[in-house]
Amino acid sequence: xxxxxxxxxxxxxxxxxxxxxxxxxxxxxxxxxxxxxxxxxxxxxxxxxxxxxxxxxxxxxxxxxxxxxxxxxxxxxxxxxxxxxxxxxxxxxxxxxxxxxxxxxxxxxxxxxxxxxxxxxxxxxxxxxxxxxxxxxxxxxxxxxxxxxxxxxxxxxxxxxxxxxxxxxxxxxxxxxxxxxxxxxxxxxxxxxxxxxxxxxxxxxxxxxxxxxxxxxxxxxxxxxxxxxxxxxxxxxxxxxxxxxxxxxxxxxxxxxxxxxxxxxxxxxxxxxxxxxxxxxxxxx
Amino acid sequence: xxxxxxxxxxxxxxxxxxxxxxxxxxxxxxxxxxxxxxxxxxxxxxxxxxxxxxxxxxxxxxxxxxxxxxxxxxxxxxxxxxxxxxxxxxxxxxxxxxxxxxxxxxxxxxxxxxxxxxxxxxxxxxxxxxxxxxxxxxxxxxxxxxxxxxxxxxxxxxxxxxxxxxxxxxxxxxxxxxxxxxxxxxxxxxxxxxxxxxxxxxxxxxxxxxxxxxxxxxxxxxxxxxxxxxxxxxxxxxxxxxxxxxxxxxxxxxxxxxxxxxxxxxxxxxxxxxxxxxxxxxxxxxxxxxxxxxxxxxxxxxxxxxxxxxxxxxxxxxxxxxxxxxxxxxxxxxxxxxxxxxxxxxxxx
Numbered sequence: 348x349x350x351x352x353x354x355x356x357x358x359x360x361x362x363x364x365x366x367x368x369x370x371x372x373x374x375x376x377x378x379x380x381x382x383x384x385x386x387x388x389x390x391x392x393x394x395x396x397x398x399x400x401x402x403x404x405x406x407x408x409x410x411x412x413x414x415x416x417x418x419x420x421x422x423x424x425x426x427x428x429x430x431x432x433x434x435x436x437x438x439x440x441x442x443x444x445x446x447x448x449x450x451x452x453x454x455x456x457x458x459x460x461x462x463x464x465x466x467x468x469x470x471x472x473x474x475x476x477x478x479x480x481x482x483x484x485x486x487x488x489x490x491x492x493x494x495x496x497x498x499x500x501x502x503x504x505x506x507x508x509x510x511x512x513x514x515x516x517x518x519x520x521x522x523x524x525x526x527x528x529x530x531x532x533x534x535x536x537x538x539x540x541x542x543x544x545x546x547x548x549x550x551x552x553x554x555x556x557x558x559x560x561x562x563x564x565x566x567x568x569x570x571x572x573x574x575x576x577x578x579x580x581x582x583x584x585x586x587x588x589x590x591x592x593x594x595x596x597x598x599x600x601x602x603x604x605x606x607x608x609x610x611x612x613x614x615x616x617x618x619x620x621x622x623x624x625x626x627x628x629x630x631x632x
Numbered sequence: 633x634x635x636x637x638x639x640x641x642x643x644x645x646x647x648x649x650x651x652x653x654x655x656x657x658x659x660x661x662x663x664x665x666x667x668x669x670x671x672x673x674x675x676x677x678x679x680x681x682x683x684x685x686x687x688x689x690x691x692x693x694x695x696x697x698x699x700x701x702x703x704x705x706x707x708x709x710x711x712x713x714x715x716x717x718x719x720x721x722x723x724x725x726x727x728x729x730x731x732x733x734x735x736x737x738x739x740x741x742x743x744x745x746x747x748x749x750x751x752x753x754x755x756x757x758x759x760x761x762x763x764x765x766x767x768x769x770x771x772x773x774x775x776x777x778x779x780x781x782x783x784x785x786x787x788x789x790x791x792x793x794x795x796x797x798x799x800x801x802x803x804x805x806x807x808x809x810x811x812x813x814x815x816x817x818x819x820x821x822x823x824x825x826x827x828x829x830x831x832x833x834x835x836x837x838x839x840x841x842x843x844x845x846x847x848x849x850x851x852x853x854x855x856x857x858x859x860x861x862x863x864x865x866x867x868x869x870x871x872x873x874x875x876x877x878x879x880x881x882x883x884x885x886x887x888x889x890x891x892x893x894x895x896x897x898x899x900x901x902x903x904x905x906x907x908x909x910x911x912x913x914x915x916x917x918x919x920x921x922x923x924x925x926x927x928x929x930x931x932x933x934x935x936x937x938x939x940x941x942x943x944x945x946x947x948x949x950x951x952x953x954x955x956x957x958x959x960x961x962x963x964x965x966x967x968x969x970x971x972x973x974x975x976x977x978x979x980x981x
Contacts, residue, residue, distance in 0.1 A: 355757070355758060355759050356757065356758050356931055356932060356933055356934070358929040358930060358931060359916050359917070359919065359920035359923075359929075359930040359931070359932060360920045360923050360924040360928070360929050360930055362920075363917070363920050363921060363924050366921070366924070366925070368925060369925050388896075389896050390889070390892045390893040390895070390896040390897075391889070391892070391893075414885075414888075414889075414922070414925075415921045415922075415924075415925055416885065416888050416917075416918035416919070416921040416922045417881075417885045417888075417918075418827050418881045418885070420827045421827060421832070421881060421882065421885055424829075424832075425832060516835075516836060517836065565835075565836055
């Protein structure tokens with residue numbers, strides 16, 4: 348007889364050697380002043396904000412650090428494949444006129460990609476704030492139509508992406524940015540941070556701007572209806588789980604998507620199949 | 633409270649007896665025994681033969697378990713059996729045995745989801761509180777996290793399970809299935825050092841192994857036809873050990889990657905590895921390196937609890953029984969398809 352926790356198994360990490368953390372910057376950026384600012388740490392990439400060529404051009408730095416658990420040959424192979432795939436997809440989208448960040452520079456051996464900085468907030472955060480605020484003196488039907496307009500721009504942008512032969516692989520409202528349409532005084536405002544913030548808040552009250560798709564880490568080039576439909580399904584689920592109040596608005600996204608390119612209607616029909624079965628099959632054994 | 637658990641979803645027949653102390657505290661393992669059906673090298677286990685094996689051993693195992701535990705049938709509160717998922721015929725053998733015991737001893741039945749059994753036993757043994765669970769075995773490959781009374785599947789294999797990929801490659805190489813094909817691959821991989829190119833098939837949090845198996849089978853056939861191949865980088869000869877090494881390095885890197893993605897997604901720092909493949913020391917090491925880099929921790933159990941066993945069925949069944957779950961005799965069926973997220977986990981907050 349033994350109690351199950353007589354000798355509880357130890358945490359495996361305790362017996363492993365200390366290795367340099369993956370939060371180290373790629374060497375090229377060690378002397379950047381001010382140092383790149385870490386924004387988010389995902390599973391495989393770290394996103395920094397830094398500047399490109401001159402201090403006044405902000406840019407995004409995506410670093411895919413080498414993974415200590417992977418065999419070095421496999422690690423180098425995957426990092427190269429993924430950096431190149433992402434850059435190629437971005438370049439393709441750019442050529443086809445889809446709103447995505449421009450690629451500035453990359454190094455697949457060191458695992459980094461430098462991209463255009465997209466001003467503004469994510470559709471997720473803007474939508475959250477919008478749905479939870481009830482400003483006085485604003486016409487409810489006007490607010491509704493503004494929201495509908497944003498949804499239709501989202502649908503259109505996703506349509507353009509698919510028309511270009513690219514599926515995103517991780518379409519969520521966090522990966523859609525609402526970029527304010529730049530005016531002359533915006534450039535001035537960005538130098539005065541406080542003022543810039545005010546401007547931004549004002550704009551967010553009107554849900555205006557360009558929808559820009561970001562984070563192509565899981566994207567691939569495909570024109571298959573199935574892949575496109577799964578892309579839409581993922582977006583639909585993301586809408587449902589993060590913005591329950593906006594769930595009915597997704598119809599507007601689909602409507603605009605359906606009109607965005609030839610073949611979009613077929614994708615919408617396929618989406619019904621995907622909805623029926625879910626993204627995953629039933630488990631066997 | 634004492635429960636007996638019968639597990640027979642694949643080629644292992646396990647019987648376990650567990651006691652949950654009335655005032656709480658760690659569960660006590662009274663008995664945990666297992667008998668494995670091994671097919672000859674180059675062959676897999678067939679459902680018919682495996683079911684026959686279970687039928688002929690189950691009475692012996694139950695008797696032995698009771699004796700080891702020093703309890704009588706009257707002390708047992710409920711009889712737990714694997715409802716699924718698994719192979720049909722072996723599952724049925726264990727279910728029939730459970731029904732027989734229920735009628736014989738006049739005790740209630742509890743049908744248990746095999747995957748939930750693995751998760752609950754892993755949590756009990758390691759004390760991991762709310763981990764991301766990687767469940768890897770011959771039949772299942774899933775990345776699971778708990779949320780609102782369900783074990784939710786965040787990622788899974790889209791075709792064959794990772795253990796099935798390893799087992800079938802052991803058949804290709806015709807290495808023994810005793811004690812386990814995966815174990816023998818692991819031992820052979822320790823001697824390998826050249827990494828050969830294999831597909832790397834991760835899609836979001838899901839992965840696929842059938843293409844990798846096809847590729848490594850082709851490489852094995854090439855090696856058999858021409859044993860004098862050399863590594864392009866070092867000029868050293870390539871061996872079967874290198875094939876095992878390459879296969880393990882590739883598929884485990886995929887598993888660690890999807891686990892890391894799930895961790896980032898749910899914001900957890902704990903990993904629990906369960907299932908037969910979870911015994912693999914290289915997988916444990918790789919998982920540890922990943923978690924350490926994130927400032928997290930990794931827990932795994934040894935072969936007594938990783939490989940299919942009766943005690944985990946008894947444990948998960950008793951947890952459910954204590955919340956009032958019972959399976960009526962008429963409903964005491966088994967099923968080959970039974971997703972982890974179908975179970976309502978009433979015993980957790």
